[in-house]
Amino acid sequence: MAAERPRKRKRDQDEAIAKIKKGKEAKKKSAKKKKKHGSDDSDSDFDIMDLYKKAKKLPGQLENCELCEKRFTVTAYSKAGPNGGLLCTPCGKAMTKEAKATEKASKPVQRKGRRKLESNRLDGFTSRGARTLQQLCIEKLAKHAEDIDEFGEMPEAIMNRLSEIFSKKRAMNPTTFKLFLQPDREEVSIQESAYLETEDFDQIFAIVPGIKKLALRNCCQFKDVNVDYMIEKAKKLSDIQLLGANLVSDDKWTELFIARGPDLKSFKVEWLDAAFTDEVVQALVTFCPNLERLKLERCKHLGVEAIDAIARLENLQHLTLRFCKEVPRERLVNLIGNVGPNLETLCLENFVESDCEPTDVILEAIHTSCTNLSKFRFTENNVCTDEGYVNLFTDWSNPPLRYIDVNSTRDVDNANPDGPEEYTIGVGSAGFDAIMKHSGSNLQCINISSCRHIDHETFANIFDGEKQYPSLQEINLSFCPVVDTQVIAGIFRSCPKIQKVITFGCFEVKEVVVPRGVVLIGAPKAQDAIEQFGDVVMDFQKELQAEMAKAGGRIVPVRG
Amino acid sequence: MASDTKYVTLVSGDGYEFKILRSAACLSKTIKNSLDPTYGFRENEENRVVLKDINGVILEKICEYLYYNEKYADSKDVPDPDLPPELCLELLIAADYLDGELASFG
Numbered sequence: 272m273a274a275e276r277p278r279k280r281k282r283d284q285d286e287a288i289a290k291i292k293k294g295k296e297a298k299k300k301s302a303k304k305k306k307k308h309g310s311d312d313s314d315s316d317f318d319i320m321d322l323y324k325k326a327k328k329l330p331g332q333l334e335n336c337e338l339c340e341k342r343f344t345v346t347a348y349s350k351a352g353p354n355g356g357l358l359c360t361p362c363g364k365a366m367t368k369e370a371k372a373t374e375k376a377s378k379p380v381q382r383k384g385r386r387k388l389e390s391n392r393l394d395g396f397t398s399r400g401a402r403t404l405q406q407l408c409i410e411k412l413a414k415h416a417e418d419i420d421e422f423g424e425m426p427e428a429i430m431n432r433l434s435e436i437f438s439k440k441r442a443m444n445p446t447t448f449k450l451f452l453q454p455d456r457e458e459v460s461i462q463e464s465a466y467l468e469t470e471d472f473d474q475i476f477a478i479v480p481g482i483k484k485l486a487l488r489n490c491c492q493f494k495d496v497n498v499d500y501m502i503e504k505a506k507k508l509s510d511i512q513l514l515g516a517n518l519v520s521d522d523k524w525t526e527l528f529i530a531r532g533p534d535l536k537s538f539k540v541e542w543l544d545a546a547f548t549d550e551v552v553q554a555l556v557t558f559c560p561n562l563e564r565l566k567l568e569r570c571k572h573l574g575v576e577a578i579d580a581i582a583r584l585e586n587l588q589h590l591t592l593r594f595c596k597e598v599p600r601e602r603l604v605n606l607i608g609n610v611g612p613n614l615e616t617l618c619l620e621n622f623v624e625s626d627c628e629p630t631d632v633i634l635e636a637i638h639t640s641c642t643n644l645s646k647f648r649f650t651e652n653n654v655c656t657d658e659g660y661v662n663l664f665t666d667w668s669n670p671p672l673r674y675i676d677v678n679s680t681r682d683v684d685n686a687n688p689d690g691p692e693e694y695t696i697g698v699g700s701a702g703f704d705a706i707m708k709h710s711g712s713n714l715q716c717i718n719i720s721s722c723r724h725i726d727h728e729t730f731a732n733i734f735d736g737e738k739q740y741p742s743l744q745e746i747n748l749s750f751c752p753v754v755d756t757q758v759i760a761g762i763f764r765s766c767p768k769i770q771k772v773i774t775f776g777c778f779e780v781k782e783v784v785v786p787r788g789v790v791l792i793g794a795p796k797a798q799d800a801i802e803q804f805g806d807v808v809m810d811f812q813k814e815l816q817a818e819m820a821k822a823g824g825r826i827v828p829v830r831g
Numbered sequence: 832m833a834s835d836t837k838y839v840t841l842v843s844g845d846g847y848e849f850k851i852l853r854s855a856a857c858l859s860k861t862i863k864n865s866l867d868p869t870y871g872f873r874e875n876e877e878n879r880v881v882l883k884d885i886n887g888v889i890l891e892k893i894c895e896y897l898y899y900n901e902k903y904a905d906s907k908d909v910p911d912p913d914l915p916p917e918l919c920l921e922l923l924i925a926a927d928y929l930d931g932e933l934a935s936f937g
Contacts (some may be wrong), residue, residue, distance in 0.1 A: 404933040
């Protein structure tokens with residue numbers, strides 16, 4: 272029978288072609304009639320199997336349904352079954368429904384998978400290799416958040432990670448949120464509390480009275496009554512972080528500071544525009560003299576008096592400020608002079624001055640006062656000159672820094688994009704050189720995006736492949752227009768531990784070979800992909816690998 | 832010195848035994864250390880690690896994961912393995928205990 276088939280098939284094929292030709296003529300003749308047939312596809316289909324079938328019934332004739340075998344009247348809308356026959360109306364409907372469902376099911380999954388992949392990539396997640404079992408478990412749990420009754424005993428790190436992923440997946444609601452409240456915990460951090468109601472926040476202090484550290488982000492419904500309850504219940508609280516708690520009044524903030532008093536070690540608030548005035552900060556400083564960490568970002572009412580108040584906090588070790596109002600530079604200088612010597616972290620963001628006279632007094636103050644910094648952020652400033660940065664980092668008694676962010680320090684003037692001629696505003700060639708000379712040996716992360724006065728020669732000199740920056744893991748060079756393929760290649764060679772290089776807006780970065788374990792993000796012309804994961808094991812990496820192999824481990828893929 | 836066998840045995844708390852490749856088992860720091868000849872534990876002599884706090888169902892999943900991790904160590908865009916949600920919490924704890932490639936976050 273198998274031998275017979277080819278011959279038969281050939282004959283069938285000839286017949287089919289003849290039929291198609293005939294069909295085409297017929298089509299021309301009766302285009303109108305054809306339209307009525309609609310689903311009838313015998314004349315356009317090449318399927319040879321069709322020829323074994325009986326001629327299809329025309330509308331009005333009777334036919335047995337292919338699936339349920341019931342007799343029914345064929346209409347123009349009758350659907351074709353899986354084997355070419357016709358279907359009765361109920362079967363036809365069921366079939367279209369099914370087809371739609373499968374189509375729906377298959378399409379978005381594909382798209383979602385890809386979207387997720389890209390998103391993960393930009394997060395620096397999936398560079399290579401499998402993800403850890405914990406990560407996989409946590410994501411699965413977030414997907415099934417509603418079905419969990421209890422977490423049981425979990426290490427603090429896992430709890431926090433669960434909270435982060437639940438927040439990211441928008442699974443943090445009044446029900447799932449309770450999973451994170453366990454009586455014996457000391458820390459509650461909810462990254463995304465937007466779904467939580469006022470009553471829910473009370474639960475925190477009712478269930479976890481021993482809480483020491485509270486962190487709530489987007490806690491829009493956190494109100495005065497919650498503060499009252501917190502004061503009453505949480506007697507050990509020493510670490511408070513609230514983002515967007517706009518329903519708490521000035522008086523309640525002050526009451527909180529009085530209640531926690533000297534026990535308060537860390538206080539961080541962001542995005543407050545309804546309340547939280549200078550007087551509140553003054554109260555904070557008066558009643559909580561032991562504060563070690565302070566972060567005030569985007570609090571609309573704060574101004575000079577708050578700065579002066581903070582200057583009285585003698586035990587401060589970490590200070591982050593981002594104000595909305597303009598602050599005279601001499602007050603900032605005074606602040607740095609007072610609290611500077613103990614600081615390990617100093618972040619001054621967006622202290623812009625409308626008076627554009629260049630002046631480096633702030634940097635000078637930092638140079639003389641701060642000798643313990645490990646993290647330094649000074650961004651969006653428009654008055655400090657390149658020379659100021661050189662002076663700051665030259666002969667500075669501060670040990671090499673771990674983290675430096677000086678992004679967007681430049682003069683902003685549309686009419687004069689190159690900045691003033693007589694001096695350079697922001698970190699320029701000399702400043703960058705001084706930074707790397709001072710901190711290169713210990714630097715882990717540096718952000719110099721939008722520092723557009725650093726020239727190519729400086730980059731090429733600093734990252735020449737010979738000089739080594741042994742700790743550098745992450746560098747952001749976005750919108751430094753001179754950065755090109757050579758500079759990037761130099762970075763790969765000069766920084767053995769580099770993991771992430773960000774180059775948005777660097778149009779000179781072209782076909783660059785990214786070494787294994789490194790991710791290059793944003794290079795607009797490098798290739799189509801916005802991000803590249805290195806595949807090539809470069810010579811200088813081979814030595815490293817050999818060493819690691821000796822140490823007995825295998826090369827662990829870099830996780831972002 | 833019996834430390835160079837290709838396979839080792841992992842024993843669950845309820846007595847199930849899993850014989851898996853040494854290289855895969857050693858992706859877990861805890862298992863790697865207990866098999867390390869320099870420490871001279873009995874585990875090393877017998878090539879057998881008893882994990883009494885982990886039950887058979889979980890250990891089976893762990894073994895699956897270890898092989899999965901080893902298989903995809905060098906590839907990009909790794910497909911996620913299928914984990915039954917009801918086991919995730921226990922797996923999470925077990926992964927924390929076993930450490931190494933299983934623990935720490937991406």
